[in-house]
Amino acid sequence: MSNDPKRKIPNQIQREVRQRCGFGCIMCGLPIYDYEHMKEWAKVKEHVAEDITLLCPQHHREKTAGRLPIELIQKHNKNPFNLRNGKSSYTPLYYQGDSCEFIIGGNTFKMDSQEFPNQMIPIMIDEIPLFSFILDKGHLLLSALVFDQFNNLILVISENRLMYSTDPWDIQFVGKTLTIREKFRKILLNITFDSPNKVIIDKARLLYNGIELLIKGDRLLVGDENQRLSRNIFRNLQCGIMIGREPQIPIGTGIYLGNINRYTRNSIELKRLAAEILE
Structure with missing residues (x-):
């Protein structure tokens, strides 16, 4: 599945997500991040900017493990850490x-x-x-x-x-x-x-x-x-x-x-x- 070319997020959508999320993890503002589908890729098989967010590796792992609920991710996605502060975390x-x-x-x-x-x-x-x-x-x-x-x-x-x-x-x-x-x-x-x-x-x-x-x-x-x-x-x-x-x-x-x-x-x-x- 990881080699599926359709899974790659188009550059234009990646940029739209970065801009909306303040160029960092929506939870903590870390500048190192992954693109995360809030609607599981395996189910929807599509890239929609509004349904994708940025999570740092730690918060990404916690989401994957089920420790970080999707409801909390959606809440922070509407008000990302970096946009609230005007800058990223260190x-x-x-x-x-x-x-x-x-x-x-x-x-x-x-x-x-x-x-x-x-x-x-x-x-x-x-x-x-x-x-x-x-x-x-x-x-x-x-x-x-x-x-x-x-x-x-x-x-x-x-x-x-x-x-x-x-x-x-x-x-x-x-x-x-x-x-x-x-x-x-x-x-x-x-x-x-x-x-x-x-x-x-x-x-x-x-x-x-x-x-x-x-x-x-x-x-x-x-x-x-x-x-x-x-x-x-x-x-x-x-x-x-x-x-x-x-x-x-x-x-x-x-x-x-x-x-x-x-x-x-x-x-x-x-x-x-x-x-x-x-x-």
Whole structure:
């Protein structure tokens, strides 16, 4: 039965269910979830968005075992946890070890030194680290802040604990990869948590304080078409790419870009690349 192609929920219905359920378990808000037919598939043999909900693995098992009654599931399906709170619950990320690596738009940021500084910030904008790893005697802690164009927080990772807002048009967490979309075929962030020590961002529109970074494959475009970064390697630097305002306490930096256009797209190249990336 598990190999029956008719049992696969069509992508459009999956997205409708995610949006209605707030991109997480309706019971507890966990971002890791299964699609659950409230009307048993074996009986109805059809996919109807209104009859499908999201349950985390634990609540899914409890439903299957009969410990979680369908009446309670239906109640929470009408008022999902995440939509009540405007955000998901935190879920852990399992990072560890004595080295770390970011791959962002084909640029590699590595740290394996146990000497000070023990923090790797691949990208900092106006003193705010968008992503960072802290190494501390085998403990590897990932943090991240992802904003929309109005500086609203969309994704927060605090020392290996991930949470996201329910404001985006769509959020999908499949395996190790989280994809946040602004609208249909418009990706805001595609990030892979390749534990135990790596993060990969191969498609994104990173935004903060009017700075825009466009990422696709091995290309990273900062601000305008004159700042194209590709295949750079940064090793044991506290900050790889610093953009805009500098912190009051100087830190070791690979590339500093102080004077960058903010939310301007006045070139044909930038418009073309942005269109490619955001599809």
